[in-house]
Amino acid sequence: MADRFDLVVIGAGPGGYTAAIRAAQLGKKVACIEKRAGKALGGTCLNVGCIPSKALLDSSEMYDVTSHKLARHGIKVTGVGLDLGTMLKRKDDVVKALVGGVAGLFKKYKVTPYYGAGWLKGKGQVEVVAENGDTTLLETDQILLATGSESVELPFLKFDGKGIVSSTEALNFSEVPKHLIVVGGGYIGLEMGSVWKRLGAKVTVVEFLPRILPICDGEIAANVQKLLTKQGFEFHLETKVTGAKYGKDGKTVTVTAQGKDGKELTFEGDKVLVAVGRRPFTAGLGLDEAGVVYDKKTGKIKTDDHFHTNVPGISAIGDLIDGPMLAHKASEEGVVFAEQLVGMKPHVSYDKIPSVIYIWPEVASVGLMEEQIKESGRQYKVGKFPFIASGRARAMDETDGFVKVLTDAKTDRLLGVHILGPRASELIAECVAVMEYHGSAEDIARCAHSHPTLSEAVGEAARMAYAGTPINF
Structure with a gap:
């Protein structure tokens, strides 16, 4: 017999777990499904995104300050060394504590977690497939899709987890790269580039557009580029990456590109971070089978002003729908969705959602x-x-x-x-x-x-x- 809930949330990231908790606070019986291995709630943001990257950014900033700025304050430090293993462990401990915090909130507000991949089985039904293949059927009045997004992979720069990586692998390099080539001049590339630049890597940013940070005010972006160049970043704008190949040693990666003058350029490094954007994660949700309308090109699910899809009883929030792919945007939508379920009339002021880039x-x-x-x-x-x-x-x-x-x-x-x-x-x-x-x-x-x-x-x-x-x- 199927387990019965008022609301089933697929995805336990910032949007999903916030919606689940708020709905439970308002008296709803709620289940929340998470497929991440290790029963790790919190989604991309908490596990391999916002939180671990900021932990490394803060640690690397402290290292940089100690190495280069303390002397100006009259603080003499000699023999500054880097213990990368300890730094990475601290990052992991921060994540572990916060993941445990979400689990604690679920327990406090009686949100039932299910671990596995959730998909739309039928009207008012969600099936959860655990890692071992076991299945659980959930029945509900409302389904909320909150599965977030994933890194975009380029066909000529496929992730291999070793030399050509996404931001996830860039959080866990076992040693500081000698030369990190960043493909994409957006905030993810600049943040991760900042971490490894501070720790000693040479960082080269290759961007197809004529400027970095297209989401920023132009004057701000221009000044960011000047400051990062002063810090040691190397920028190649209006440069189109065309491919990459490993050297004979199996470790060196040569990136080929075409400059704005049409000339071929090559960049040789030991790590290539591809950070050209993110796309909605909808694989395995069963959108087509359920008849949910979404943009086949962008992957964005079509919703109305109340997050409802074209299928009654199925809604979506966060990176799955229009708007900036920001954790706090998803969280706000989660709260508003839950409150609308009980007849409240909140709204999200999309034109007043702030954005932050955690470089320095x-x-x-x-x-x-x-x-x-x-x-x-x-x-x-x-x-x-x-x-x-x-x-x-x-x-x-x-x-x-x-x-x-x-x-x-x-x-x-x-x-x-x-x-x-x-x-x-x-x-x-x-x-x-x-x-x-x-x-x-x-x-x-x-x-x-x-x-x-x-x-x-x-x-x-x-x-x-x-x-x-x-x-x-």
């Missing part, structure tokens, strides 16, 4: 890029404030970057905020909150910002946008 200095943004505002023909104002004029940034010895505030020229309403600088990931939250409540640059400027703090730079940029001049620059 960090990049964070919310709202429109300047290029988008220009294209719309809308009149706007720009307020900028450099961190070199921030007392706190100078005290920290972290003066690279700036805050950029974009507002409507007539109403002063915030249209976008873009930050390149220390702890931008934390500074952006204030801007998100003000934009969520349709606030203005003046609203930010007139909030008292503690002194001395990095947040003062946000207030000063806002003051520049609405008043025409900051106080401290």
